[in-house]
Amino acid sequence: MLVKPHICKHVGKKMPSSTPDGTSRTARPFLRRVADAGALTLMIATIPAQAKPAAPDLILFHGHIFTAESTDRFVEALAIRGDRIVAAGSDAAVQRLADARTRRIDLGGRTVVPGLDDAHVHLEFEPEGQVSLALRSADPNWEELRSAVRDAIPTLPAGTMLTGVIGTTAFHDTGIDRAALDALSMDRPIRLSTWDGHGAILNSAALKMLGITENIGEQMGGGFERDQHGRLTGVVREYALFGTVAGRLAAITTxxxxxxxxxxxxxxxxxxxxxxxxxxxxxxxxxxxxxxxxxxxxxxxxxxxxxxxxxxxxxxxxxxxxxxxxxxxxxxxxxxxxxxxxxxxxxxxxxxxxxxxxxxxxxxxxxxxxxxxxxxxxxxxxxxxxxxxxxxxxxxxxxxxxxxxxxxxxxxxxxxxxxxxxxxxxxxxxxxxxxxxxxxxxxxxxxxxxxxxxxxxxxxxxxxxxxxxxxxxxxxxxxxxxxxxxxxxxxxxxxxxxxxxxxxxxxxxxxxxxxxxxxxxxxxxxxxxxxxxxxxxxxxGTLTPGNLADLAVLSQDVFSVETEALPQTRSVLTLVGGRAVYDAGVLEGAKALR
Incomplete structure (x- = not known):
């Protein structure tokens, strides 16, 4: 199994590296951690006495700690100093690094993973005051959409934008367009967006709110659909959607x-x-x-x-x-x-x-x-x-x-x-x-x-x-x-x-x-x-000595729990650079890390 290419890391040797943005950096050396107490003791003992590092600020022990490394994938304990991990291994070996000032947190056998890193997110923001349609299904047809709009309109002031998420049934129904939505409301903006975010249907009030007029230019890689007379149908796709429409929604958001x-x-x-x-x-x-x-x-x-x-x-x-x-x-x-x-x-x-x-x-x-x-x-x-x-x-x-x-x-x-x-x-x-x-x-x-x-x-x-x-x-x-x-x-x-x-x-x-x-x-x-x-x-990305102390202590063992229960997993303690950014109050002593 290979998640990332092997990167050779040598004790005492620095390797030049750079990002595509041209930012040079040097890969910092570190001692590869080992899980057994004897080897860890040897690792510390081989460092000259005058060069021995200070004691850790925090030790997490008695855990089921997944390091995400290619070897020694599970350890019992971690030592943290400042914002970095300084040791990983057995409970006995890591705890020997502590002094009187070191905080200790007993994980009680809980599973720990490196802090998760979501590689694909769109942090979105839109104007307050929009109202989502009460739709019964994820792929509503026209009858369901029409009924939901009619139910919502009497309760809302003019100008309130109604939004709804649609699937392929509605999006590919050519009878659902700007004119059909205008027939439901001319003074309340209506925006129906496909669940994947690559298409939408807007009524005239929504187009007006966003400043989209009949003479709007086309965009390469996107489209404002027009009827046989060249008039906007309200259907928007791709770059015209997440460029123009999303951009103008963002512009009117405080x-x-x-x-x-x-x-x-x-x-x-x-x-x-x-x-x-x-x-x-x-x-x-x-x-x-x-x-x-x-x-x-x-x-x-x-x-x-x-x-x-x-x-x-x-x-x-x-x-x-x-x-x-x-x-x-x-x-x-x-x-x-x-x-x-x-x-x-x-x-x-x-x-x-x-x-x-x-x-x-x-x-x-x-x-x-x-x-x-x-x-x-x-x-x-x-x-x-x-x-x-x-x-x-x-x-x-x-x-x-x-x-x-x-x-x-x-x-x-x-x-x-x-x-x-x-x-x-x-x-x-x-x-x-x-x-x-x-x-x-x-x-x-x-x-x-x-x-x-x-x-x-x-x-x-x-x-x-x-x-x-x-x-x-x-x-x-x-x-x-x-x-x-x-x-x-x-x-x-x-x-x-x-x-x-x-x-x-x-x-x-x-x-x-x-x-x-x-x-x-x-x-x-x-x-x-x-x-x-x-x-x-x-x-x-890995719980390795020298890396940032970004980690999560989990509510259940994600490596053994039944599949249907996995989505219920939560963190009970999330550390970013050794500081608690979320604490469910489960672990004794965690409050001091905030």
Whole structure:
């Protein structure tokens, strides 16, 4: 099993390293920890007396501690000094490092994991006062939508925006458009968004609220659908949605409301045991997101990646301008993400009217047929910009065609020599079929996948058995095969934040059970793998001496609990840099760590 490439770490020897953003750094040396008391005693004893480190500030002992390292995967105790782990091993050996000032916390046999690192998050904020429609199903039809809107309108003042989440039934019903929603209400904005965030239907009041008029320009890689007379139908897709619509929603949201939304999400994250998230702000709000997060302050670490917009002419490289790389010690800004295709549910830019059922290879509603959003020459330009400005490139790639397009472009622009060390990321990577895996490995691709995405027929039963047969015939959605090939795997949410629900997805993989991975592999991908994906493996991701003391003490043993109980897992104590950012009050002595 391989979650991250082996990185040789030698005692007393420093190794030069750098990130794609051009920030040089030196990999700090550390002594590889061992689990048995005798070896740990020897490790300490071989250090000259005058060089022995000070005693730890904190020792966690009597635990079932998963280190996420390739060897010595479980230990009993950890020693922490300041914000770093200084020792890991047996209870007896680690406790011998303590002095009278060292705090000790008895874990009572509880499971501990490195702080989870969600590799794919969109920290969103929207105006307060919106009202969600009371919909009975996840895939409502027109009758249900109409009834929900009519029930809501009498209770709401004019101007209140009504929002609803829809599936393919409503989105592909050409009778549901701006005119149909206007017939329900002309003075209350209505916005129906697909659950995957790549499509929406708005009425006239919503378009007006967002300043979207009939003469709005088109965007490459996105679309404002128009009728035969050239009038907006209210249907919005891809870059027009998460660029223009999301951007204008963000623009009319106050800083106070945005910070409240961030605070709620980050506090909830810490309760799950997440100590880091990798945020890709929609609507080009990187600078605003960084500014707000830097002043909150945040309880956990946040990496912010630019998610650029597009214009009628092509990608908007202006939003790739540099921002302060580290607005505060917990916030990092680096990298740029582009969406190269859409999602199979909506067929990306495919005209509405054909609901994806029983698809066959080549259909726009299959991984094989999903069309790219940009031409190959545009993708070449994206790669040139990344090389010129030395940033990590992240690409939303779901279908096989966009994956092939990207690999072709990387080979044209220098191949492995130019890209292998840059850790280019495929966000999702469902379409990395077997014939592409060796190419991805050679080019140094890192795959960031989401467990909640691996039960597509469960999400939308209308896709049918034919779709599932097609998916399996293509051998799409690889996980186990990626690890076997040596491709680094990171895990995240891109939806439901609960990491344990996402781990259920990757360890059962309903779409392709043969590609499921073990729980140890999954936790390693959610920690060490995600750290590697953001060039942070020398600071976090494993519970290794020298690394940051980011960890979670869990409410149950995630390596043995029944699958159906796994999503109920919570952290009882979450440490970021040795400081408690969440404490459920279960462990005696933890209160002193706040």
């Amino acid at each position: 800083d106070a409301d945005a910070k409240a939304a961030f605070r709620h999400t980050l506090e909830r994250a810490s309760q799950y045991g997440l100590t880091s998230i990798q945020d890709m702000p929609l609507s080009g709000t990187v600078e605003r997101t960084a500014r707000l997060l830097a002043t909150m302050p945040t309880p956990i670490r946040v990496r912010i990646t630019r998610l650029n917009n597009s214009t009628q002419q092509g990608p908007d490289y202006l939003t790739a301008a540099r921002f302060p790389a580290r607005p505060n010690p917990l916030i990092t800004v680096s990298g740029t993400k582009w969406a190269l295709d859409g999602v199979i549910f909506e067929g990306s830019m495919t005209p509405r009217g054909t609901k994806p059922r029983n698809t066959a290879p080549g259909s726009p509603y299959s991984f094989a047929g999903l069309p790219p959003l940009f031409s190959s020459s545009i993708v070449d330009g994206m790669l040139r910009d990344a090389l010129r400005n030395r940033y990590q490139l992240q690409v939303h790639v779901v279908g096989t065609r966009a994956a092939t397009q990207m690999l072709d472009a990387m080979e044209r622009s220098g191949g492995a020599a130019a890209w292998r060390q840059r850790r280019t990321r495929f966000e999702h990577g469902d379409g990395l079929t077997p014939d592409l895996i060796a190419r991805a490995k050679k080019l140094g691709i890192v795959v960031s996948q989401q467990g909640s995405h691996l039960d597509l027929v469960g999400i939308d039963p209308s896709l049918g058995q034919g779709f599932l047969d097609d998916l399996r015939a293509q051998r799409a959605q690889p996980l186990r095969s990626l690890l076997a090939a040596g491709i680094p795997l990171a895990l995240g949410s891109d939806g439901p934040l609960n990491p344990w629900q996402n781990i259920v997805g990757v360890t059962t993989h309903p779409d392709r059970p043969d590609e499921a991975i073990s729980r140890e592999q999954a936790v390693s991908a959610y920690t060490a793998g995600s750290a590697y994906a953001e060039f942070e493996e020398e600071r976090k």
